[in-house]
Amino acid sequence: MEDYLNSKGLCHVCRQETTTIHAEIGPGQQVYVCEKCLETAKLNFIWICAHCGSVYIRPKSLVIKRLTDPGLKKAYQACEDLQIIQGIDMCAECDAEGIVECVAAAKGAQNRGHC
Numbered sequence: 001m002e003d004y005l006n007s008k009g010l011c012h013v014c015r016q017e018t019t020t021i022h023a024e025i026g027p028g029q030q031v032y033v034c035e036k037c038l039e040t041a042k043l044n045f046i047w048i049c050a051h052c053g054s055v056y057i058r059p060k061s062l063v064i065k066r067l068t069d070p071g072l073k074k075a076y077q078a079c080e081d082l083q084i085i086q087g088i089d090m091c092a093e094c095d096a097e098g099i100v101e102c103v104a105a106a107k108g109a110q111n112r113g114h115c
């Protein structure tokens, strides 16, 4: 376990940099994320599709602006200053609505943790 945490791996988001930084994208799911991509995560929501491994990066302001549901909008706005990288079961190609629900659910999960 220790070895794993100290090991280097290819950044899951850009697949260009090797890094020792991990991000939790879901319960028990850890991926490598380089500093550059963590920086990207400050201004963008990043989703990683658990199904096909596709990575989706969307500007937070744009995502929030497009939301019409006030509850979801609030949840997203609360996440605006966080660096969020999330695992999703399905990518936007499969189910764009699913992504929105996924973020809302993840926000609820974070409330139980350090957020």
Ligand SMILES: [Zn+2]
Pocket (backbone or CB within 6 Å): 011, 012, 013, 014, 015, 016, 017, 033, 034, 035, 036, 037
């Ligand atoms: Zn990266």
Ligand SMILES: [Zn+2]
Pocket (backbone or CB within 6 Å): 049, 050, 051, 052, 053, 054, 090, 091, 092, 094
């Ligand atoms: Zn997919």
